Amino acid sequence: MKIQELLARSRDVAVAAVVWTLVAGVPELAAKEVPACRVVADQRVEEPLGTIAKEYTRLTGIAVKLQFKSSDKIGASVGKETPATDVVVCMPEDLDTETPVSALPGAKAVAWKHPSRLPVWVAVVGKHPGAAKFAAFSGGPEGHRIWANAKAGFTMVTGKNAAEAFDWVAQNRVGHTYPLTAMRMMRELGGIRSGTCIDIGCGPGMLAAELAQRSEFKIIGLDIDPDQKPLFEKRIKEAGLDERVSFVLGDAQELPFPDNSADAIVSRGTLTFIPDIGKCLKEVDRVLKPGGVAFLGGRYLYTSAEHKITTESLRKIVADTKLPNARVVDSRGQWVKIVGPEAPAAARKPSGGPGMLAHRFVADYGVESGECLMIFGGGHGDGQQAMMEGFLDMTDVKITAIYTKPEGVAQAEARIREAKLGERVTCKVGGIEAIPCDDGAFDLVVGAGPMLIFADRPKAMKEIFRVLRDGGVSLVGGRFLGMPEFRKVKSETLRQDAAKTGIPSIRIIDDMGQWVEIRKGVRISP
Numbered sequence: 001m002k003i004q005e006l007l008a009r010s011r012d013v014a015v016a017a018v019v020w021t022l023v024a025g026v027p028e029l030a031a032k033e034v035p036a037c038r039v040v041a042d043q044r045v046e047e048p049l050g051t052i053a054k055e056y057t058r059l060t061g062i063a064v065k066l067q068f069k070s071s072d073k074i075g076a077s078v079g080k081e082t083p084a085t086d087v088v089v090c091m092p093e094d095l096d097t098e099t100p101v102s103a104l105p106g107a108k109a110v111a112w113k114h115p116s117r118l119p120v121w122v123a124v125v126g127k128h129p130g131a132a133k134f135a136a137f138s139g140g141p142e143g144h145r146i147w148a149n150a151k152a153g154f155t156m157v158t159g160k161n162a163a164e165a166f167d168w169v170a171q172n173r174v175g176h177t178y179p180l181t182a183m184r185m186m187r188e189l190g191g192i193r194s195g196t197c198i199d200i201g202c203g204p205g206m207l208a209a210e211l212a213q214r215s216e217f218k219i220i221g222l223d224i225d226p227d228q229k230p231l232f233e234k235r236i237k238e239a240g241l242d243e244r245v246s247f248v249l250g251d252a253q254e255l256p257f258p259d260n261s262a263d264a265i266v267s268r269g270t271l272t273f274i275p276d277i278g279k280c281l282k283e284v285d286r287v288l289k290p291g292g293v294a295f296l297g298g299r300y301l302y303t304s305a306e307h308k309i310t311t312e313s314l315r316k317i318v319a320d321t322k323l324p325n326a327r328v329v330d331s332r333g334q335w336v337k338i339v340g341p342e343a344p345a346a347a348r349k350p351s352g353g354p355g356m357l358a359h360r361f362v363a364d365y366g367v368e369s370g371e372c373l374m375i376f377g378g379g380h381g382d383g384q385q386a387m388m389e390g391f392l393d394m395t396d397v398k399i400t401a402i403y404t405k406p407e408g409v410a411q412a413e414a415r416i417r418e419a420k421l422g423e424r425v426t427c428k429v430g431g432i433e434a435i436p437c438d439d440g441a442f443d444l445v446v447g448a449g450p451m452l453i454f455a456d457r458p459k460a461m462k463e464i465f466r467v468l469r470d471g472g473v474s475l476v477g478g479r480f481l482g483m484p485e486f487r488k489v490k491s492e493t494l495r496q497d498a499a500k501t502g503i504p505s506i507r508i509i510d511d512m513g514q515w516v517e518i519r520k521g522v523r524i525s526p
């Protein structure tokens with residue numbers, strides 16, 4: 001294809017992108033007015049590209065028409081006029097050959113075949129207004145999760161060895177979650193902040209660095225992979241933490257530490273890679289001081305399907321260890337907590353609660369800043385305050401909080417003044433069925449409680465959709481533990497209500513409660 005043609009096409013794409021931006025936030029409209037984005041893809045990526053396309057359509061309302069072909073056929077057509085194609089996806093035959101797709105301007109490797117490391121290249125060749133966004137989506141965080149879950153074994157990592165590959169994920173996909181995980185771990189430890197802390201399966205040191213910055217611990221990072229050592233040591237040295245943080249090569253199933261020697265033992269994203277988790281937990285229990293606390297687990301969002309674990313199987317493993325102080329915590333992932341008999345009482349308190357909702361937005365949706373609407377009910381109590389403070393601590397969002405009654409606003413304003421949070425929070429009277437705010441005003445909408453359940457649900461869902469901006473996300477729901485049965489609503493009923501709104505990007509999530517997730521378009525991060 002000649003350069004002039006490509007430039008002309010890119011101009012068309014730019015114009016079309018404006019049109020797309022106008023309609024993308026309104027899936028019903030987009031589905032009617034924008035034709036399908038035509039993707040021609042290598043048949044070796046059929047699974048999971050079909051799933052990626054479905055998710056893209058769900059979030060944007062833009063249909064994707066997929067056609068799978070052999071790489072030879074795709075190669076033969078690339079560079080010629082392909083008016084019937086908007087996006088091409090292709091893999092090379094082996095590591096020594098190139099695919100013609102990789103030579104196209106703007107082509108990007110969006111995934112890698114595991115373990116051959118053959119890259120999957122994606123390039124935009126057509127004028128469809130959603131094409132560039134589809135290509136970016138396939139290589140962005142949401143695409144990555146789907147590639148990682150594919151049975152065919154794809155991943156999104158690069159680098160010379162497994163350690164470098166993981167370092168890429170740590171920096172590019174989950175980098176923003178390490179401070180949150182470290183904060184959470186410090187809370188779980190119930191006030192222990194000095195002495196020896198062991199980080200099992202420390203990898204390239206992101207967590208160890210965050211923990212060290214939040215404590216006075218002497219931290220020992222243990223990992224079985226010697227390739228992690230130089231990455232770990234470089235990161236720790238650059239952070240100026242090398243006097244307190246060191247690396248030890250070793251196996252989590254045979255810890256090279258004496259009995260009763262650690263004040264804290266933590267681990268993130270590693271447990272499911274350990275062949276005998278029970279053996280590791282017994283070792284942790286042996287090494288932990290009677291006054292110590294261990295907290296080990298993760299969320300495994302970008303972990304391949306074979307290394308995920310269900311809460312049930314983890315519970316069985318923990319029960320089989322017969323360790324009296326160990327239990328499973330299934331809040332924001334699956335964790336095992338061991339609280340020594342002489343540990344601080346605060347370590348026994350259940351963690352989580354409304355303050356943890358911010359974790360969910362940061363970890364799952366990558367929200368770090370923007371305008372946030374918080375929908376509260378009648379009054380303002382400790383739960384609401386914890387939720388607000390969670391967001392204000394963990395993100396840079398500005399909050400507009402709405403309450404159904406003027407008394408709620410008065411209570412909230414008094415507490416907000418007392419906590420000196422006034423600069424970042426504005427309170428208004430308003431409800432979920434008639435939100436007193438402009439269209440597209442918010443990047444996130446949050447509600448913890450039954451406000452949506454008790455409302456005219458389809459009306460409330462449409463209101464939330466209206467006030468979200470493109471790329472915005474809303475989560476409203478809760479665990480409703482104390483709610484009488486007759487007031488609860490089945491998830492199926494919520495799904496029917498969601499269907500009545502005509503918004504395809506609504507999901508009912510039965511994960512740690514019952515949540516209504518509403519999204520508007522997709523947020524594309526680099």
Ligand SMILES: C[S@@+](CC[C@H](N)C(=O)[O-])C[C@H]1O[C@@H](n2cnc3c(N)ncnc32)[C@H](O)[C@@H]1O
Nearest residue numbers: 201202203223224225251252268269270273274
């Ligand atoms: C997904 S990475 C997580 C790294 C780090 N905890 C983080 O969150 O950034 C899993 C790590 O566990 C390590 N690992 C796997 N099996 C192990 C074992 N039996 N003993 C110690 N480390 C292990 C791997 O080498 C790898 O560094």
